[in-house]
Amino acid sequence: MCLGITKKSQLHIGCWNINGHKNKGFDKYSDPRFINEICNKDIVCLIETHCSLEESLSLDGFKPVHLIRPKSKGTYKRSGGISVFVKSELRPGVKFLEHENNDYIWLQLCRDFFGMKDDIYLCYVYNPPDNSSYTKSLDEDIFELIEKDISKFSDSGKILIAGDLNARTGSQVLDFINDDQLLDKIPGFENFSPDQNLLVRYSMDEVLTTRGKNLNEICIQSGLRILNGRVQGDFIGQLTCFTPNGSSVVDYFISSESLMENISFFKVHKFFGELSDHCQISVMLKIDCRINNNINDKLQFAPSTYIWNETSSQEFITALSSDNIQSKINDFNNKTYDNVDILVADLNSIITEVADKKSRKHKLKEFRQSVMNELDNLHDNNPNKYWDLLKELSKDNNKSSSPDIPSNTWFEYFKDLNKSKVNTPNDNFVNNFKQMEKEKIFSELDFQINDQEIITAICTLKNKKSSGFDMILNEMLKCSQSFLLNSFKKVFNHILVTGSFPNLWAKGFIVPIFKSGPTHDPSNYRGITIGSSLGKLFAKILNTRCSPG
Structure with a gap:
């Protein structure tokens, strides 16, 4: 086996609610533009795939993990579903962790592989609308399940959450405690770690729902910060979802406050209405990774072709x-x-x-x-x-x-x-x-x-x-x-x-x-x-x- 070393300094992580892999008989997985939109990421998650394991997407050069939700007993149709794709050369540095149900999944990005100070625990999540029959059938709220995991994983590394949370968090609403550094002057709070005074988070969606309030509260309690409307690439809080009933921000990237210095940018991608009613979102994470490239991974089979006959x-x-x-x-x-x-x-x-x-x-x-x-x-x-x-x-x-x-x-x-030795041409x-x-x-x-x-x-x-x-x-x-x-x-x-x-x-x-x-x-x-x-x-x-x- 022949190996080479590649240095990688940026990790592109994406997430996209595709609202079903089929639309009126059209299979998005067969659309080159759809594939092009996701295959330029290092790690990417498709949410609401609405497909069986047999129908799940396969991407050249990626290792997938698919979470399939059973068919509805009433309609016999599939809803939900999550597919996560990790580039093959990065897969040795990624661990998929246990999860309570198929509406979210945790990935551990190992610090030694990616050249970081701490492990990063990446959670991809789809939180269905709170008025859906599926949500009402759940024994425990998805936010509550994730909050437990955040508490557990925060002791071992940093947190990064991405997905469609169906929560509208408003504009200029704080997701951190302002000026709490003054608490260290009070006896008993000497070891208290205050929140940073961050930029105020803006959003083009000013609506604040009950779920949005809960999400803001989780961020305050867990030391997490919403990246939408706050970091390079999106200082205005661009809309992420467009439906006949209106537009909103419901798709988020949320990170540990201490991880924000490693995030180069957050982006809300171009809206493709024929592919989904959601925009893809992504972040670029600074890393220092050395990848052993297996030459066999660079080789591809020739694509299938069409048989052309007299008819x-x-x-x-x-x-x-x-x-x-x-x-x-x-x-x-x-x-x-x-x-x-x-x-x-x-x-x-x-x-x-x-x-x-x-x-x-x-x-x-x-x-x-x-x-x-x-x-x-x-x-x-x-x-x-x-x-x-x-x-x-x-x-x-x-x-x-x-x-x-x-x-x-x-x-x-x-x-x-x-390859041949070429003489360097003279300046003239x-x-x-x-x-x-x-x-x-x-x-x-x-x-x-x-x-x-x-x-x-x-x-x-x-x-x-x-x-x-x-x-x-x-x-x-x-x-x-x-x-x-x-x-x-x-x-x-x-x-x-x-x-x-x-x-x-x-x-x-x-x-x-x-x-x-x-x-x-x-x-x-x-x-x-x-x-x-x-x-x-x-x-x-x-x-x-x-x-x-």
């Missing part, structure tokens, strides 16, 4: 013509984007949704069945072709396999493949090159991409080529050009104008193709990098512009 073109076009897809295309074309990764993710989502009208598993099953049927027919009617087909299938199956070479060897080989060359960059040498890339350029480039795409991480095939681009031409043009020109290249297009997976010689030697393989077909289409247009003639 796929018509099926794809039919799905593109549906009212639902046409509506999504119009929404995409009319929407303004600042982030190129979200722009590309939304377009990918439309294309893959069309492709999913006939699932990959179903297509793969059909493909395998057709091969089996062909073999059966040839076995009886044409034995020679039967053995030729078997030989061809065997060749396809083995042409990129390399059973004698471990994955970490591949990683090191391809990582070092292009560097200065001249910088000056040339400022001069306008050619203008081929200074005007926007038009329809004809895209159509011409699409016509040159070859069929039966592998798809990249976005799973989009050249055949899909060909079939969709009359439907998505404006969408392609929007994406390409956004990249051209902003100079921002999508991260997804910059990723590729390497397939080693055996050439000759001993199979255990990586140098006897030729690496083929499979990238995004849509990204290649964009590059093809630019290349045509820059080519002479």
Whole structure:
């Protein structure tokens, strides 16, 4: 096993009430934008998942823990539910602790692993509305259960609480005792530890409910402080929940007062109404962590792909013509984007949704069945072709396999493949090159991409080529050009104008193709990098512009 050391100075911790993983049949777990919003955290919790264990989300590079609430006896539907995801390389430093029910969970962030003075006890919690039948059925109030744990864990470390507490704590309401440092002048209070005089906490939600009063009182008694409306990133107490009945602040991060100096910022993320009626919230925690990276964790299997056969073109076009897809295309074309990764993710989502009208598993099953049927027919009617087909299938199956070479060897080989000692250029060359960059040498890339350029480039795409991480095939681009031409043009020109290249297009997976010689030697393989077909289409247009003639 090959290890490397990475230094990590910040820990990004997030929490999001997603209000169910499905909405009117739409599965949020399949939305690239949803995944993008959570996978850039180190530790993240999804609240109100409303799913079974089988339906729970799986994220590449994360170790999950799922808390599932049983179906309601009355409606036979699921409510509540918590899923916690910890990055794989951080999992050795995180312990999941016992809890009374499935509405909250405690994590212990070990001080030795994260390079902190004390352990941090992180609690993710969903406190259902106080008027819900579920809340009324509980034997003990969730706040009371958590308060007991706070008292227990405070003796061993610092506390960090995150979640939807369904408590409105008002604005400029103190969650600490003001000027209690004067008590140390009174006999009997010599060892008293006074509260710090903190910034007054502001909130755009000025309502103070009974639960909010209870939460403020817990903070005062336990030495905890609400971060919303108080620390860098949110000094106004931004709203976190938006419903037809109004907007409110009910999602919180709360920390031990002594932990606040280690918190770089607190953030209320952008509201995505189609994904949830709550905003995601997160904090950045200062740490001093040294991570042993297992190279195998950096390796990924190639994503699954779509099987394209003679009926796929018509099926794809039919799905593109549906009212639902046409509506999504119009929404995409009319929407303004600042982030190129979200722009590309939304377009990918439309294309893959069309492709999913006939699932990959179903297509793969059909493909395998057709091969089996062909073999059966040839076995009886044409034995020679039967053995030729078997030989061809065997060749396809083995042409990129390399059973004698471990994955970490591949990683090191391809990582070092292009390493070479480069002479440092002299200062005159560097200065001249910088000056040339400022001069306008050619203008081929200074005007926007038009329809004809895209159509011409699409016509040159070859069929039966592998798809990249976005799973989009050249055949899909060909079939969709009359439907998505404006969408392609929007994406390409956004990249051209902003100079921002999508991260997804910059990723590729390497397939080693055996050439000759001993199979255990990586140098006897030729690496083929499979990238995004849509990204290649964009590059093809630019290349045509820059080519002479």
